[in-house]
Amino acid sequence: MSVTSQCRICDGTVKEFIDFGRQPLSDAFVVPGDEKGEFFFRLATGICDSCTMVQLMEEVPRDLMFHDAYPYLSSGSAFMRTHFNELAKRLLTTELTGEDPFIVELGCNDGIMLKAMAEAGVRQLGVEPSGSVADLAAAKGIRVRKDFFEEATAADIRETDGPADVIYAANTLCHIPYMDSILKGVTTLLGPNGVFVFEDPYLGDIVERTSFDQIYDEHFFFFTARSVQEMAKRNGLELVDVERIPVHGGEVRYTLALAGARQPTEAVAELLAWEAERKLAEYATLERFATNVKKIKDDLIALLTKLRAEGKRVVGYGATAKSATVTNFCGITPDLVEFISDTTPAKQNRLSPGQHIPVREPKEFAADYPDYALLFAWNHADEIMNAEQAFRDAGGQWILYVPNVHVS
Ligand code: SAM
Numbered sequence: 152m153s154v155t156s157q158c159r160i161c162d163g164t165v166k167e168f169i170d171f172g173r174q175p176l177s178d179a180f181v182v183p184g185d186e187k188g189e190f191f192f193r194l195a196t197g198i199c200d201s202c203t204m205v206q207l208m209e210e211v212p213r214d215l216m217f218h219d220a221y222p223y224l225s226s227g228s229a230f231m232r233t234h235f236n237e238l239a240k241r242l243l244t245t246e247l248t249g250e251d252p253f254i255v256e257l258g259c260n261d262g263i264m265l266k267a268m269a270e271a272g273v274r275q276l277g278v279e280p281s282g283s284v285a286d287l288a289a290a291k292g293i294r295v296r297k298d299f300f301e302e303a304t305a306a307d308i309r310e311t312d313g314p315a316d317v318i319y320a321a322n323t324l325c326h327i328p329y330m331d332s333i334l335k336g337v338t339t340l341l342g343p344n345g346v347f348v349f350e351d352p353y354l355g356d357i358v359e360r361t362s363f364d365q366i367y368d369e370h371f372f373f374f375t376a377r378s379v380q381e382m383a384k385r386n387g388l389e390l391v392d393v394e395r396i397p398v399h400g401g402e403v404r405y406t407l408a409l410a411g412a413r414q415p416t417e418a419v420a421e422l423l424a425w426e427a428e429r430k431l432a433e434y435a436t437l438e439r440f441a442t443n444v445k446k447i448k449d450d451l452i453a454l455l456t457k458l459r460a461e462g463k464r465v466v467g468y469g470a471t472a473k474s475a476t477v478t479n480f481c482g483i484t485p486d487l488v489e490f491i492s493d494t495t496p497a498k499q500n501r502l503s504p505g506q507h508i509p510v511r512e513p514k515e516f517a518a519d520y521p522d523y524a525l526l527f528a529w530n531h532a533d534e535i536m537n538a539e540q541a542f543r544d545a546g547g548q549w550i551l552y553v554p555n556v557h558v559s
């Protein structure tokens with residue numbers, strides 16, 4: 152019997168294709184001694200039989216994930232800082248050229264993108280519910296509203312600031328199950344020729360690369376051009392542009408405008424055709440993905456168990472939210488991975504969610520290189536491997552598990 156749930160976008164039925172079982176909150180790093188109070192939920196994904204949106208089967212209450220102790224810092228990657236600066240430069244010369252333009256960013260985090268807007272003197276507002284990171288953005292001179300964006304927030308902003316030329320969200324829209332309220336808010340706040348631009352992990356890349364660790368509590372939706380087009384249509388909006396971008400393991404940047412306001416680019420039709428050819432919306436494709444995920448799980452545990460038997464030391468690199476799915480689904484315990492090295496202060500000296508692997512500062516990694524580093528932050532592989540050349544020079548090797556388990 153198949154497991155189903157109600158679609159968060161339309162009236163359709165979501166049919167489950169993969170179940171990761173009981174999982175903790177991916178960004179809830181545990182203070183040693185507090186292991187007992189952890190929250191768990193069933194992590195599983197399915198596809199809607201009507202609008203084709205891939206989504207989680209169970210929703211985690213937003214206040215449990217986004218709060219004053221939310222640890223993720225966007226500015227932790229130099230590559231991502233450049234990525235957002237380039238986007239800001241582009242928006243400044245295309246969409247934000249009118250008189251007194253206004254940009255609103257949902258989930259501005261520590262201000263990685265809006266900093267360039269503040270420096271350019273463009274009227275800006277970040278809407279960010281996680282107090283810890285919102286304060287960091289404010290300290291950079293950015294106007295921040297500590298709030299969840301939703302319909303009421305949007306109406307309030309429109310009242311005080313007027314219409315927005317650009318509403319932007321990176322790695323945030325896919326975090327929000329209450330899409331109806333968000334898109335109503337977008338249509339309320341957007342000026343007549345404004346655009347809603349958002350970028351999120353792309354289902355096409357997730358399936359092609361078997362990057363199953365993109366699935367965790369905070370990632371509720373897994374977009375495609377087709378599902379976003381459907382979602383836009385239902386809310387008086389239109390998908391007018393798409394761009395594949397090489398960040399976080401493969402994302403798409405979608406541009407929506409008010410229905411009829413802009414002519415869709417050829418890129419939209421091209422990506423829709425690519426998705427149809429790959430049969431991305433077909434259940435059988437996603438069942439194959441689930442089979443590939445199980446192989447990665449078996450191969451990774453077999454490799455780590457073999458290395459332990461040989462007396463090799465393995466350390467994790469990057470205590471990513473993604474790594475919660477890997478460690479808890481595969482059963483990676485502290486006797487297989489000694490600790491995880493991470494630059495984020497709020498994660499250090501805590502334990503990884505669920506499996507309780509200690510998280511330590513990068514200087515502990517450098518002080519005594521292990522034989523192998525398991526790269527949980529594989530989406531930052533080029534940046535990290537360049538910075539850690541000394542580890543390789545000392546004979547260290549990287550273990551990767553996307554698109555398959557291999558040592559490099
Ligand atoms: N934009 C940054 C980036 O790409 O690195 C941050 C992405 S972070 C993974 C997601 C952010 O979305 C968090 O800082 C979280 O607090 C914020 N968020 C979650 N729900 C939100 C909502 N309803 N409105 C605005 N921000 C939200």
Ligand code: TMP
Nearest residue numbers: 227228469470471492493494495528531
């Ligand atoms: P992300 O994949 O969600 O961006 O998370 C990356 C994590 O890896 C974050 O906790 C910071 C950490 N990190 C390092 O420890 N060293 C690095 O060089 C980079 C780029 C990230």
Ligand code: ZN
Nearest residue numbers: 158161199202
């Ligand atoms: Zn649906």
